[in-house]
Amino acid sequence: MKKYDVTGIGNALVDIEFKVTDQFFFENGVEKGLMTLVDEERQNSLMNVINATEAKKQAGGSAANSIVAVSQFGGKSFYCFRVANDELGHFYLQDLNDSGVDIALVPERLENGITGKCLVMVTEDSERTMNTFLGITQNFSVKDVHESAIKDSKYLFIEGYLVTSPNGKEAMLYSKKVAEGAGTKVALTFSDPAMVKYFKANFDDVIGPSVDLLFANEEEAMLYTSKDNLAEAREEMKKYARHFVITMGKNGAMIFDGDTFIDIEPYKTTAIDSNGAGDMFAGAFLYGITNGHSYASSGKLASMASSKIVSQFGPRLKWHEAKEILARLNP
Numbered sequence: 001m002k003k004y005d006v007t008g009i010g011n012a013l014v015d016i017e018f019k020v021t022d023q024f025f026f027e028n029g030v031e032k033g034l035m036t037l038v039d040e041e042r043q044n045s046l047m048n049v050i051n052a053t054e055a056k057k058q059a060g061g062s063a064a065n066s067i068v069a070v071s072q073f074g075g076k077s078f079y080c081f082r083v084a085n086d087e088l089g090h091f092y093l094q095d096l097n098d099s100g101v102d103i104a105l106v107p108e109r110l111e112n113g114i115t116g117k118c119l120v121m122v123t124e125d126s127e128r129t130m131n132t133f134l135g136i137t138q139n140f141s142v143k144d145v146h147e148s149a150i151k152d153s154k155y156l157f158i159e160g161y162l163v164t165s166p167n168g169k170e171a172m173l174y175s176k177k178v179a180e181g182a183g184t185k186v187a188l189t190f191s192d193p194a195m196v197k198y199f200k201a202n203f204d205d206v207i208g209p210s211v212d213l214l215f216a217n218e219e220e221a222m223l224y225t226s227k228d229n230l231a232e233a234r235e236e237m238k239k240y241a242r243h244f245v246i247t248m249g250k251n252g253a254m255i256f257d258g259d260t261f262i263d264i265e266p267y268k269t270t271a272i273d274s275n276g277a278g279d280m281f282a283g284a285f286l287y288g289i290t291n292g293h294s295y296a297s298s299g300k301l302a303s304m305a306s307s308k309i310v311s312q313f314g315p316r317l318k319w320h321e322a323k324e325i326l327a328r329l330n331p
């Protein structure tokens, strides 16, 4: 019997989220729709141009968002991450504690440095564009990986953003090895099309012969498999993962359960902010499959939860919202 449903590894970032226009991207040389790594100076100068009074500050980080979702739906989760001994680092620790996620870091053990920040810019079409200053999370390494938590989990969940650094990639490989040696299943998310575009070779190394579960959106699936249509991409994906999920935004998702494809219906909503929608899908799905739900039922939960996320600002649900969604799944 494993103690945790899911242990995650990934970046710890505090999101600072603003509404912007396409014109702002044009005038400031920002590439829309992607996550771009920037230094703190560039991040600050962009924030100075934006109207700071409308900012929303919230704990984020892709895998962290998913791990918090597991906990909010009632699962047991653990997160491996790195923040600094600064105001945002303490804010982040408090957030994970309040979210019911088990962690190894305590305030007394935080190192000096700057906690990572993600400038999330949301346009009227609800698309999220991120300029991320990694700060101390760029040093995330095997030292931050909690071996015993991985061994005591049903799933290890690996954030794809870690492929950008040698130490991040090493931590991915190490965690996967620990998981495989302990009978813990390995789930990986590509995180962002830019990661697949620029770091495909690193993903090849991490995936190795295959992983148990892979999360991708349509663009990532096509980029990774070098196919220009989803029908071929999904067939090709079978080579890399025993099970996988391809999210398709307002068209729902498709799940490969190891045998057949399951179509997951979208839930209609007024889209405000797509930040964290994929993370929520992954977190809710992982909660489902580790808590006795079928793939179809877990996909339905994930679809309901991610549609709720896009209907509001920020990547996370409130506790009562998670409970309400779960109640709608099992009326």
Ligand SMILES: OC[C@H]1O[C@H](O)[C@H](O)[C@@H]1O
Binding pocket: 011, 013, 014, 015, 059, 060, 061, 062, 065, 118, 130, 275, 276, 277, 279, 315
């Ligand atoms: O996937 C969304 C998340 O990615 C980035 O890591 C941001 O922190 C944001 O919360």
